[in-house]
Amino acid sequence: MRRRSFLSAASATALLATTRAADAAPPPVTIGIMGGEIDGTFMRVATDLTSVLNSDKLRVIPVVGKGSLQNMGDLLRLPGIDLALIAADVLDYARHTNLYPGELEKIAYICKLYDNDLHVCARPEITSLADLNGKPVNIDVEGAGTNLTARAVFQACGVSPIFRTEEPTIGQSRLQKGEIAANVYCAGRPVRLFVNTPAGTNLHFIPVPMNATLAQTYLPSGQLTAADYPNLVPAGQEIETVGVGVTLACFNWPMSAQRYRNLVLFVDTFFEKFPELLTPPHHPAWRHVNLAAAQPGWTRFKPAADWLARRQAEASANVTDRDPDRAAFNAFLAKNGGARMTPAEREATWQYFRQFARTQQSAAR
Numbered sequence: 001m002r003r004r005s006f007l008s009a010a011s012a013t014a015l016l017a018t019t020r021a022a023d024a025a026p027p028p029v030t031i032g033i034m035g036g037e038i039d040g041t042f043m044r045v046a047t048d049l050t051s052v053l054n055s056d057k058l059r060v061i062p063v064v065g066k067g068s069l070q071n072m073g074d075l076l077r078l079p080g081i082d083l084a085l086i087a088a089d090v091l092d093y094a095r096h097t098n099l100y101p102g103e104l105e106k107i108a109y110i111c112k113l114y115d116n117d118l119h120v121c122a123r124p125e126i127t128s129l130a131d132l133n134g135k136p137v138n139i140d141v142e143g144a145g146t147n148l149t150a151r152a153v154f155q156a157c158g159v160s161p162i163f164r165t166e167e168p169t170i171g172q173s174r175l176q177k178g179e180i181a182a183n184v185y186c187a188g189r190p191v192r193l194f195v196n197t198p199a200g201t202n203l204h205f206i207p208v209p210m211n212a213t214l215a216q217t218y219l220p221s222g223q224l225t226a227a228d229y230p231n232l233v234p235a236g237q238e239i240e241t242v243g244v245g246v247t248l249a250c251f252n253w254p255m256s257a258q259r260y261r262n263l264v265l266f267v268d269t270f271f272e273k274f275p276e277l278l279t280p281p282h283h284p285a286w287r288h289v290n291l292a293a294a295q296p297g298w299t300r301f302k303p304a305a306d307w308l309a310r311r312q313a314e315a316s317a318n319v320t321d322r323d324p325d326r327a328a329f330n331a332f333l334a335k336n337g338g339a340r341m342t343p344a345e346r347e348a349t350w351q352y353f354r355q356f357a358r359t360q361q362s363a364a365r
Contacts, residue, residue, distance in 0.1 A: 034071040034084035035062045037167065040125025041187040041285060042067075042085045042246075045113065048282045053269050060266070070094070075194040075251055076103050082253075085118055087145040087186070088295055089152065089217055108252040108301040110267060112293045114188045114285040115243035116145070118153060121175060121194060121232065122182040124202040129159045131206075135181035136332045137161035139169030146186040148326055149218075149244055156213040165305045168193055176201055180182055186244065188285035190228035199231045207240040218242040247295050264303045271307055 021158060033049065038040025046062035053060050063081065065071050071084040091107070094100055126132060132154075140146035142165050154161060164171065164180060172193055173181035185193060197203060210220045223238035233239055253260035277286040292308050294300075 024293060025056070028055070028057050029265055030059045030061055030080075031082045031262060031266050032061050032063055032080040033173070034065040034069060034074050034078075034081055034231065036065050037162075037169075038064055038072075039169065039192055041116070041191060041283060042071075044283045045188075045285065046163075048277055048286065048320050049270070051282070052273050052276045053266070058265055058269055066141055066296065067146065069148055072107070072249075073100070075249060076100055076106060082251055082259060083110075083266070084249050086247050086249045087149065088112075088247055088298070089149060090145060091297060092217065093148055105299075106252050107249055107298075109247040109249050109295055109298045110251060110270070110301050110304045111248050111291045112295040113246045113248055113291070114288045116186045116246050117189050117224065117243045118148075118149060118184070118208050118241050119189075119191060119194060119224065120182055120184050120206050120208060121172070121203055122206050123175065123178065124204065126181055126206055129154070129208065132161045133159055133183055133222040136162055136164055136179070137182045138164040138166055138168070138174065138180055139182060139184045140168055140171070141165050145244075146184060148183045149186045149296050152217065153208060153214065153226075153242065156211065157208075172197070175203065182206070188246070188283065188288075189224065190284065194229050194232055197229075197231050201231070204232055205229070205239040205241075208242050209240055210242060214242055218244055245295055247298060249298075250301050252299075252301060263301065267301070267303045267307055271304075271311075 009268075018278065033046050035046035043062065043064065046060075051059045060083075061080075063074075065074065065084070065154075068085070068087040068090040071086050072090055074081050075084040075086070091104065094104055118222045120129070122132070126135075137150075139150035146168070147165060151163070161181070164174075166174070171180065171185075174180045175183040176197075185191060194205075205224050210218075219242060220240075223240055224233055225238055226233045226235045234255055250263055251259070253263065271291060274289075274291060276282075277289075292312075
């Protein structure tokens with residue numbers, strides 16, 4: 001009995017010491033990020049960041065949001081929010097409508113992420129945007145990026161539907177029941193909402209062709225294909241659409257603020273671990289991200305710009321005879337399926353290859 005009591009006391013003492021040591025450890029830096037609807041691309045991207053970046057030093061906390069316009073307001077005014085995913089056209093909209101007078105200069109961006117593709121999913125009798133004139137079309141809730149983009153695109157194309165403003169999942173359900181003519185959603189493909197559309201609905205995407213007015217703000221985003229949406233796009237067909245860039249925006253805290261220093265830690269961690277986001281099960285949109293790509297009309301957060309400049313300088317300085325030859329590397333990729341890689345994947349693979357070569361050289365010395 002005495003031995004058991006002694007062991008219990010010893011265990012309790014050890015547990016207390018461990019608890020005190022844990023209590024003494026500094027809490028992690030916390031960064032709040034506004035995502036989007038729970039099943040949308042914004043939220044999946046935000047949760048991907050948590051899965052890769054979270055540690056005992058840094059915690060990224062995703063918050064469900066209602067889209068780009070609200071995310072901008074939350075970034076400016078909601079306590080605890082340091083980051084937000086925002087479609088690039090929302091900043092232009094806020095400037096032109098004087099939405100946040102005197103506050104927009106507080107917003108910067110860390111990097112351009114990917115392009116949101118405009119998906120117009122319609123009933124089988126709808127074959128073009130013009131067919132939606134005077135018909136009910138759901139464009140997401142007021143304040144959502146899709147709502148803003150859809151209104152601008154339809155106006156630029158001279159089409160005047162009867163807009164419904166319900167959440168995309170509700171809109172898709174109404175579309176399948178024949179209650180509306182189309183459901184519009186702007187997000188990085190593939191979008192679960194449409195991937196999960198069952199076979200046999202006869203729903204399909206209709207094209208959004210580029211025109212001179214759209215080209216002033218939007219990008220020719222490529223095509224929607226059966227590879228992403230087998231139940232909505234016939235095999236061998238491509239549906240043209242437009243896109244809008246998505247930025248990882250931040251509140252531009254003064255350099256003296258602790259939250260500025262928190263964001264510096266986030267930038268360093270995010271950029272260093274970025275290659276991990278290119279691997280499954282993370283969203284395929286990460287494979288289209290080029291960290292160095294500029295977002296016209298936006299100002300880059302200085303620590304992010306500085307990080308990229310340092311890395312570019314290091315890359316230039318390290319081009320020596322001992323470095324792996326880039327031409328040989330490209331030839332290797334060409335023989336091993338590299339043609340199917342995105343630019344971001346190629347660059348990440350190159351960086352890993354260079355790092356491996358340096359490690360081998362150090363071990364040989």
